Amino acid sequence: DAGVTQSPTHLIKTRGQQVTLRCSPKSGHDTVSWYQQALGQGPQFIFQYYEEEERQRGNFPDRFSGHQFPNYSSELNVNALLLGDSALYLCASRKDRGLYGYTFGSGTRLTVV
Amino acid sequence: QKEVEQNSGPLSVPEGAIASLNCTYSDRVSQSFFWYRQYSGKSPELIMSIYSNGDKEDGRFTAQLNKASQYVSLLIRDSQPSDSATYLCAVKTGNTGGFKTIFGAGTRLFVKA
Numbered sequence: 001d002a003g004v005t006q007s008p009t010h011l012i013k014t015r016g017q018q019v020t021l022r023c024s025p026k027s028g029h030d031t032v033s034w035y036q037q038a039l040g041q042g043p044q045f046i047f048q049y050y051e052e053e054e055r056q057r058g059n060f061p062d063r064f065s066g067h068q069f070p071n072y073s074s075e076l077n078v079n080a081l082l083l084g085d086s087a088l089y090l091c092a093s094r095k096d097r098g099l100y101g102y103t104f105g106s107g108t109r110l111t112v113v
Numbered sequence: 114q115k116e117v118e119q120n121s122g123p124l125s126v127p128e129g130a131i132a133s134l135n136c137t138y139s140d141r142v143s144q145s146f147f148w149y150r151q152y153s154g155k156s157p158e159l160i161m162s163i164y165s166n167g168d169k170e171d172g173r174f175t176a177q178l179n180k181a182s183q184y185v186s187l188l189i190r191d192s193q194p195s196d197s198a199t200y201l202c203a204v205k206t207g208n209t210g211g212f213k214t215i216f217g218a219g220t221r222l223f224v225k226a
Binding site for chain 1: 145158159164212217
């Protein structure tokens with residue numbers, strides 16, 4: 001049973017560019033959340049998707065946007081990249097109904113230069 | 114006030130000892146609480162979840178919840194060097210409009226052989 005898969009694993013971008021990160025949730029999971037984790041910090045909640053809609057959002061600017069597809073996979077888009085956007089981006093999935101914790105993907109390491 | 118607070122550590126314990134990790138949260142109506150373990154360079158892994166006041170045991174791990182004090186803890190008995198990792202406390206908070214899971218900054222644990 002495949003867990004949460006993310007692509008790419010590493011990415012280097014230049015300031016001002018745009019980036020798209022992808023996530024396939026674990027089989028049977030319908031809710032996807034994205035987190036940003038800076039070195040030495042806990043994961044910071046970006047947003048959550050369920051039924052193809054953004055259901056909750058953290059304190060991130062509009063440069064961060066996302067999408068969920070009918071097969072529950074998801075994308076995270078970041079526009080106008082800043083140096084401070086360099087971080088590990090984690091996708092996490094779970095079943096919506098019930099008191100479940102998240103299963104995390106291995107993450108995408110984004111470096112903005 | 115941060116939504117989820119943890120002592121960043123590092124917490125150092127000898128092999129075989131009990132490691133005690135603590136977490137407080139600010140949203141009184143939070144219902145679900147989780148502990149994740151994150152090894153260096155890896156993504157978080159769910160190790161415990163707790164929803165009711167009291168203790169929940171799973172192998173060498175015991176989670177404790179006190180909703181009146183807004184306090185969650187994790188005890189690791191017979192600590193092993195392989196337990197050395199960052200432990201993240203997470204709280205699921207929100208309302209019928211949507212829930213989000215917020216993480217603390219994590220406590221680094223070192224188990225000395």
